[in-house]
Amino acid sequence: xxxxxxxxxxxxxxxxxxxxxxxxxxxxxxxxxxxxxxxxxxxxxxxxxxxxxxxxxxxxxxxxxxxxxxxxxxxxxxxxxxxxxxxxxxxxxxxxxxxxxxxxxxxxxxxx
Numbered sequence: 336x337x338x339x340x341x342x343x344x345x346x347x348x349x350x351x352x353x354x355x356x357x358x359x360x361x362x363x364x365x366x367x368x369x370x371x372x373x374x375x376x377x378x379x380x381x382x383x384x385x386x387x388x389x390x391x392x393x394x395x396x397x398x399x400x401x402x403x404x405x406x407x408x409x410x411x412x413x414x415x416x417x418x419x420x421x422x423x424x425x426x427x428x429x430x431x432x433x434x435x436x437x438x439x440x441x442x443x444x445x446x447x
Contacts, residue, residue: 342386358446365443369436404436
């Protein structure tokens with residue numbers, strides 16, 4: 336389950352950022368997860384609590400912003416959002432490429 340290592344990295348980033356800014360407690364961490372990132376939000380939430388144990392983030396909320404995949408047709412240029420990656424353009428039937436939705440990033444940290 337790679338979500339545990341992802342959760343640990345999220346906590347590390349948040350703790351380092353909070354410490355650099357003189358904070359003593361992390362109240363919440365907001366992350367953006369793209370549909371094509373390969374991260375299962377429910378699994379990440381499950382691992383997050385364990386990853387925060389005995390850190391300044393213990394007990395904080397994990398807020399997940401789920402971003403749909405974005406695709407673009409290489410033939411007709413049609414752009415669309417989807418929850419899953421489609422190989423063919425719904426407009427013309429040609430090949431499409433991923434134009435967004437692969438990201439996984441810490442977007443905000445709320446601290447005291």
